[in-house]
Amino acid sequence: MAETERRRRRPPISCVLCRRRKIRCNRESPCSNCVRSKNASCIYENHFLQPQQATELHSSISPIAEVAVPSLTSKSSPRAASTTTASTAATYQSSQDIEFLKNKIKQLEERLSQSNETSQSPIQTPGSNIEAISSRIGGTFYVHHEDPLAGQPQNISRSVTHKSRMFGQSHWITGMALVRDILNLIEPHVHEDTCKILTLMVKSKSLARTIKSQRTPRWPSLLKTDLPSKDIADELVDRYLQTTETIYRIIHIPSFKKDYEAHWTSQAEPNTAFLVQLKLVLAIGATTYDDKFTLRSSAMQWVYEAQTWISEPGFKHRLNLQFLQNNILLLIAREFVDVGPDLVWISAGTLVRIAVYMGLHKDPTRLPKVSTFTAEMRRRLWNTILEISLQLSLISGGPPFISVDMFNTEPPGNFDDEQLALEDPPPKPESYFTQTSIAIILRKIFPARLSIVKFLNNHGSSGTFKETLQLDAELRASYKAVLRTLQGYKSTTGSQPSKFAMDVVSLLMNRYCLSLHIPFFAPAMDEAAYAFSRKVVVETSLKIWRGIFPSPLTPVSQSYPDTVLPSQHYLARLVVCASGFFRISPLQASVLIASELMGQLREEETFGPGLVRQDLLSIVSEAKTWAWKCIEAGETSIKGYFLASLHAAQIEGLMQGLEKEELSRFVVKEGEEAEEKCFPLLEEMLSRINPEGSTGAPEQTTPSQMVEDWDLTMSDALFDFGETELVNWGFDENYQGLSFN
Incomplete structure (x- = not known):
C-alpha cells in the first residue's frame, strides 16, 4: 500500500x-x-x-x-x-x-x-477617524474625530477614549489635543538620562497613592453618632445653607434647623436618616470652611458612612422624601469631597429612576391630593434632580438620558420656606426674591442647556457649525430674560440673591456656552470661518476666571483681603478645596487661555509682531498660583501645577524668541523645577496624616499607572475594595480572551 x-x-x-x-x-x-x-x-x-x-x-x-x-x-x-x-x-x-x-x-x-x-504626531488608523495621541507623560488618548461631511472641519473632536472610559465633547479632556504641542516639545527629552521629569512624576504619584490610602476610610464604614463640636457644626451648617442650598433646593430649612437643635438637646437615640443627612450637610459645608480644607479627613469619613447606609439592600421602606434628599446630598458630597467624583454621573442615573419610581416626574396636581408643603417639596426635589443630572452629564461628557417630554412636573413655586408651614399659602410674585428664586431661574434655562448637552454628547449628533450658532442664540436669549429678572431683584428693597448665588449662575451659563464652542476652537486657529467660536471661547474663559477670582492672584498676597466680606470667599474656596464641576471650570478656562496665547504668538511669526493680550497673560501666571493652592488644600495630583508651569514656560520662551531646541530644554527645565517644588509639599501632607511617620514606603507606581489622574475628575477608585481595577479595552497577553485588568 x-x-x-x-x-x-x-x-x-x-x-x-x-x-x-x-x-x-x-x-x-x-x-x-x-x-x-x-x-x-x-x-x-x-x-x-x-x-x-x-x-x-x-x-x-x-x-x-x-x-x-x-x-x-x-x-x-x-x-x-x-x-x-x-x-x-x-x-x-x-x-x-x-x-x-x-x-x-x-x-x-x-x-x-x-x-x-518615536513620533508624537497623530497616528491615524487607516479607514478610520480615530486618532491616537500618545506620550510617556500623558499616556494614550484616542480622539474620535468628525466624520467627513461637506463644509465641516476634519479635526473636530467628537469624543475621547481613555483607558476604559469614553468621554463626549463637553468633557474637558476632549481638549487634550490642545496640549499636544507641549507633549511633543518635551517628549524627546523624557528618554534622556539627564531628564528627571518622568522619575519625579513617578515618585510623586507613588507618594500620592500612599497619601490617598492613608486618607481613605474603611469600607464599609458603619454610621457613628460622633460629630464635631457644636460651634464647628453650627458654622459648617451655615456654610452649607449660604452656598449649596441657595442653588440646589434640597432641604426645608426650618424643619432641618428644628431637627438639628433637637439632636443636640435630646437624650433619645438619634434618628438614623436625619443623622445621615446632617453628616452630608457638614461634609459639603467643610469645603468652604477654610482655605486649606482642614476638615477633609472628617468630611470623607462622613461621606463613607452615608454611602454605607444608602447602599444597604432592601431599602423599599425608605422610599420617602428624606431618602431622596439624602441621595441628592450624597451625590454633591461625593463630588465636592473627592470620593469617586468621576463616577457620580452613573449614580445620578439611579437617582433619576428612584424619583420616577416615586412619581416625582408627575406634577402633584395629577396625583392624589397632598399638602402644599409636600407638593412643593416634590417639585423642588425633581427640579434639583434634573439640574444635578444635567450638570453631571456636562462635566462627565455623558449623554443626559433625560428629556423635557419625560415629565410634566411644574417648576417650584416662588415660596420662602416659612410659607410652606401655612395652609394653602399663595406664591409670591415673580419679581419678589425668595429662597427658591435661583432654582426657578435655572429651570427656565434648563431646556436650552439640555439641548446643548444632547448636541455635544448624544451618539450620532452631527454637530454642525450652523447648529452651534443656533443653540448659542437660544442660550443667550434664555439668559437675557434671566438677567432682567436678576437685575429686578437688585432694584427692590426686599430680599436679594447673595453674591455667591449670582456668581454661580454666571459660572453655569458661561460653562455651557464655553462647552458649545470648544469643538470649533482648534479649527478656528486655521480657518477664519470659525472665528466667532474662537472669540467666544476666549472671552468666556476670561469671564469664568475673573468671575471666580475678580482680582489677580499672586503667590505672596493674601487669598482674601480683609475688605472682602466672608460670604464672598466661598466660590474662590470652592474651586480650591472641592473637586468636580467647580475645580474643572477654572482648569479648563486656563488651558484654553494658554492655547489662545500660543496661537497668537504663532500668528506673530506669520504676520509680524503684534500685541499679546496682557489680561490673558496674567491668567497664565495666576493658574500656577491657583494650582499650587489646590495642592496646599490637599490635592495629591501635581499634574495641574505641572501643566500650568509648562504652559507658562512655553509662552515665556515663545515671547523670548527661543528656537525649538532651546525652547524645548527651557520648558523641560521648568517642568522639573515644578515637580521638585511639589514633592516636599506631598511629603509634608503625608507627615500630617501620620505624624509619627509609621507609613512605610510609598506605594510603587509604574509609568503606565502614572497617567491615571490627568483627568482631575478621575479618582483612582470609588471605594478601595482591594486591587480591583476598571475593565481595560485591550487584551491580556497571557489570556486568550478579554482582559479584566
Whole structure:
C-alpha cells in the first residue's frame, strides 16, 4: 500500500502574538489586536512565506505604510498586490525574489515600529477617524474625530477614549489635543538620562497613592453618632445653607434647623436618616470652611458612612422624601469631597429612576391630593434632580438620558420656606426674591442647556457649525430674560440673591456656552470661518476666571483681603478645596487661555509682531498660583501645577524668541523645577496624616499607572475594595480572551 502523502504544515500568516492567543489576526502591521494591547511591536514569522501569502500580507501592510512612511511606497516598496499574472507568480517562486520580499517586509515593519514608538504626531488608523495621541507623560488618548461631511472641519473632536472610559465633547479632556504641542516639545527629552521629569512624576504619584490610602476610610464604614463640636457644626451648617442650598433646593430649612437643635438637646437615640443627612450637610459645608480644607479627613469619613447606609439592600421602606434628599446630598458630597467624583454621573442615573419610581416626574396636581408643603417639596426635589443630572452629564461628557417630554412636573413655586408651614399659602410674585428664586431661574434655562448637552454628547449628533450658532442664540436669549429678572431683584428693597448665588449662575451659563464652542476652537486657529467660536471661547474663559477670582492672584498676597466680606470667599474656596464641576471650570478656562496665547504668538511669526493680550497673560501666571493652592488644600495630583508651569514656560520662551531646541530644554527645565517644588509639599501632607511617620514606603507606581489622574475628575477608585481595577479595552497577553485588568 502506497504511503499516504504527508500534508505540509500551513505557513503562519498571523502575527506571533495572535497565533499564540489563538485569536483572529487582520494581518496589518501592527495588527488591530496589538494596537489595542499597546504592544510596541507586532512580529510576523515569514520563514515559509508563499507567493499568495506574501501578496496578501504585503497588501495589508501597504496602506499603513502609505500613512506612516509614504516615501517607502513611492520608491522602494514592491507592489505585490498588482502581480496577478502567472508569469509574475512564477517569478516569485524563485528564492531570490522571496528573500527580497521578506527583507522589504521586515524593513517596513521596523520602520513602522520606530515611527510608532518615536513620533508624537497623530497616528491615524487607516479607514478610520480615530486618532491616537500618545506620550510617556500623558499616556494614550484616542480622539474620535468628525466624520467627513461637506463644509465641516476634519479635526473636530467628537469624543475621547481613555483607558476604559469614553468621554463626549463637553468633557474637558476632549481638549487634550490642545496640549499636544507641549507633549511633543518635551517628549524627546523624557528618554534622556539627564531628564528627571518622568522619575519625579513617578515618585510623586507613588507618594500620592500612599497619601490617598492613608486618607481613605474603611469600607464599609458603619454610621457613628460622633460629630464635631457644636460651634464647628453650627458654622459648617451655615456654610452649607449660604452656598449649596441657595442653588440646589434640597432641604426645608426650618424643619432641618428644628431637627438639628433637637439632636443636640435630646437624650433619645438619634434618628438614623436625619443623622445621615446632617453628616452630608457638614461634609459639603467643610469645603468652604477654610482655605486649606482642614476638615477633609472628617468630611470623607462622613461621606463613607452615608454611602454605607444608602447602599444597604432592601431599602423599599425608605422610599420617602428624606431618602431622596439624602441621595441628592450624597451625590454633591461625593463630588465636592473627592470620593469617586468621576463616577457620580452613573449614580445620578439611579437617582433619576428612584424619583420616577416615586412619581416625582408627575406634577402633584395629577396625583392624589397632598399638602402644599409636600407638593412643593416634590417639585423642588425633581427640579434639583434634573439640574444635578444635567450638570453631571456636562462635566462627565455623558449623554443626559433625560428629556423635557419625560415629565410634566411644574417648576417650584416662588415660596420662602416659612410659607410652606401655612395652609394653602399663595406664591409670591415673580419679581419678589425668595429662597427658591435661583432654582426657578435655572429651570427656565434648563431646556436650552439640555439641548446643548444632547448636541455635544448624544451618539450620532452631527454637530454642525450652523447648529452651534443656533443653540448659542437660544442660550443667550434664555439668559437675557434671566438677567432682567436678576437685575429686578437688585432694584427692590426686599430680599436679594447673595453674591455667591449670582456668581454661580454666571459660572453655569458661561460653562455651557464655553462647552458649545470648544469643538470649533482648534479649527478656528486655521480657518477664519470659525472665528466667532474662537472669540467666544476666549472671552468666556476670561469671564469664568475673573468671575471666580475678580482680582489677580499672586503667590505672596493674601487669598482674601480683609475688605472682602466672608460670604464672598466661598466660590474662590470652592474651586480650591472641592473637586468636580467647580475645580474643572477654572482648569479648563486656563488651558484654553494658554492655547489662545500660543496661537497668537504663532500668528506673530506669520504676520509680524503684534500685541499679546496682557489680561490673558496674567491668567497664565495666576493658574500656577491657583494650582499650587489646590495642592496646599490637599490635592495629591501635581499634574495641574505641572501643566500650568509648562504652559507658562512655553509662552515665556515663545515671547523670548527661543528656537525649538532651546525652547524645548527651557520648558523641560521648568517642568522639573515644578515637580521638585511639589514633592516636599506631598511629603509634608503625608507627615500630617501620620505624624509619627509609621507609613512605610510609598506605594510603587509604574509609568503606565502614572497617567491615571490627568483627568482631575478621575479618582483612582470609588471605594478601595482591594486591587480591583476598571475593565481595560485591550487584551491580556497571557489570556486568550478579554482582559479584566
